[in-house]
Amino acid sequence: MEGASLFSLPEGMQVSQIQITDNGIVVEVIATVPTSCCPLCSEPSSSIHCHYRRDLRDVPCAGRRVQLFLTVRKFSCRNPLCQQKVFAERIPTFVEPWARMTIRYGQQITSIGLATCGKGGARLAACLGIQTTRQTILRRIMDLPENLSGSILFLGIDDFSFLRGYRFGTILVNLESHRVVDLLPDRKANTSAAWMRQHPDLMAISRDCGGEYASAAREGAPQAIQCADRFHLLKNLGEALEGLLARHLAIKRKKQTQETLDEHIPIWHATRSVRRSPKMERLQQAYREERLACYEQVVALRKLGMSQDAIAERVGMSQSTVSNWLLAGTYPETTRGPYISRLDPYLPYLFQRWESGCHNMACLFRELVDLGYKGSYASVRDHILRLLPGGKKNAARGEMLASAPLSSRQAAFLFLRRPEKLSVEEQETMLMLRQFHPEVDLAYELVQQFAQMLRERAAERLDAWLAQVLSSGLPELQSFAAGVEKDKDAVRAGLTWWINNGMVEGHVTKLKLMKRQGYGRAGFPLLRKRVLHAI
Structure with a gap:
């Protein structure tokens, strides 16, 4: 025993x-x-x-x-x-x-297959002391019975991709039991509608804002209440906001770029005038005074009858310089001026190509050589790093362009978040964005109102918000509001009911893992079995 x-x-x-x-x-x-x-x-x-x-x-x-x-x-x-x-x-x-x-031995093989699929399951089983093959694992998975979903009252529906952007399927989740009840091979309205007709007990359907599932629910389950998912509503609002912010950020960047370029036009012009700093002016003045003192010493020694060679040895300069100074009769002002590089005549062309988007230094160097440039590649590279906006050593000159480093998507994320959850740096960035243009500030107020309406499920404020958007003059938000108006009943239900597609999105993430474990070779029937009987 x-x-x-x-x-x-x-x-x-x-x-x-x-x-x-x-x-x-x-x-x-x-x-x-x-x-x-x-x-x-x-x-x-x-x-x-x-x-x-x-x-x-x-x-x-x-x-x-x-x-x-x-x-x-x-x-x-x-x-x-x-x-x-x-x-x-x-x-x-x-x-x-x-x-x-034995039954329990077969159940272990099936569980390994559901967790890892065919080849991976055979390798894992061998490590656990179970002798089997991938064909046996796949056969046992396919022999699993169909899930008897029973009565479904609250349904969540969404799509998933077999091939991203090209081919899609449909996942259906029981929002009460949190279990996947079926997978469909496409996201066509008639396929989903046919499945819904087999479940007449449906009371509410949570979906995205797409037209296919709305049509399917209308045809297959007319008795059910359609609820627009709050996450997808906020996502669609973010996409509309992203377009508005991209438009204003582009205008702001162009303005900043032009201001920066106007400020540095003398740098690229061939006949530029160099503006010296006060420190440089002091050094130049000290150099002139020292040179003038040497000249006066040369003249004094010559009056004493010393030869030019003796004067040169005494003062510490060449004999030719002493001779030239004595022949001049007066103090010769220095001819030292701003350094003229071989690249200076080509700087306007270099600036134009950089502004047009060509930031490949080797390509720019080849173009300058074709135009007659005789200098070196190192000189071109040093000028780009030191002078052109965006160069690694030109951080100070790029300060204006760095004042708005966010992309439109990053800015949209900041607009959608709760103000109290923003860090100090994010709050400063938000304040800077709102100061771009009155339209951006108005868009922020409208977006925050809608986000708060979603969080509090305050459907009674929807009509007033839509009226504000229509009178705001913001085309991107007006386009979003027009879509909400067409699906207002589902949006209102989504702002009232507790159901949403959160758990559906979680099952889609799990489905992606199972799909990739098949190495792209498993077909829809196997994927469906694995999802329906997932551990």
């Missing part, structure tokens, strides 16, 4: 012998129930006709494979009217008739 408990055998079965071999564990089991019922007439019988042995695979024990030798009895049916004269005893809770494995 201890062996029977160890191997979790059902009542009426006894372990007679246990052997440990190189391949695993061999267990001999016998049945001890005195009677058995005929499978045809259900008449009990205690008349044993003969015995035979079944070789079964069982679940591993301590990492070792387990093989059961089950001694089965055959009974004679004592019902004279039964056509079954001899029958083998049945153990329905442990092994099926004619099976080569």
Whole structure:
């Protein structure tokens, strides 16, 4: 009896012998129930006709494979009217008739397949001590029964992609039991409507704002209330807001770019005038005074009768410089001026190409060589890094352009979030965005009103909000409001009822994992089985 408990055998079965071999564990089991019922007439019988042995695979024990030798009895049916004269005893809770494995062993294989699919399941099973193949795993998954969904009152429906952007399917979720009730091979309205007709108990359907599922619910379940999902409403509002912000951010960036370029026009012009800093002016003045003192010393020494060679050695300069200064008769002003680079005549062209979007330094260098530039690539690269907006060493000159680094999508996310959950930096960014244009500030107020309406499920404010949007003069939000107006009943229900597509989106995420575990080779029937019987 201890062996029977160890191997979790059902009542009426006894372990007679246990052997440990190189391949695993061999267990001999016998049945001890005195009677058995005929499978045809259900008449009990205690008349044993003969015995035979079944070789079964069982679940591993301590990492070792387990093989059961089950001694089965055959009974004679004592019902004279039964056509079954001899029958083998049945153990329905442990092994099926004619099976080569126990029920629990098959269930483990099926569970591994549902979690990992075919090839991956075979590899995992081998690590767990279960000997099977991917064909066996797939066959057992496909043999699973259809889920009997029963009565469904609240349904969530959404699409998922087989091939992103090209081919889609439909997932249906019972919002009360949180279980997937079916998968459909497409997202056509007639397919979904046909499925809904088979479930006349539907009371409410949560869906996105697309037209296909709205039409399907209208045709297949006219008695059900359609609820527009609040997440999809906020998502559609964010997309409309993104277009508005992209328009204003583009205008602002162009304005900032032009201001920056106007500020630095003298840098790129070939005849630019260099504006020296006060520090540079002081250095230039000190250099002139030092040079003037040297000139006065040269003149004084010449009046004393010293030769030019002696003066050059005494002052510490070349003899030719002393000769030139004495011949000039007056102090020769310095000819030192701003450095003129070989690249200066080509800077206007370089600036024009950079502004047009060509930021490849090698390409710009080749174009300048074709125009006659004789300098080096290093000179071009240094000028780009030092002078042009966007260069790595030009952070100060790019400060105006860096004042609005957000993309339109990032800005839209900030607009949709709760103000109290924004960080200090995000609040400053939000304030800067709202100061761009009165339209942006008005859009923020309208978006926050709608988001608050969704969170509080205040459907009574919907009409007033739509009127505000229509009179706002914001084309992007007006387009969104027009879509809400067409589906107002579903939107109003979505702002009232508790149901939403949150758990549907979670099941879609889980479905994506199962789909990718099939390595793109599994078909829809296998995917459907795995989703419906997901662990």
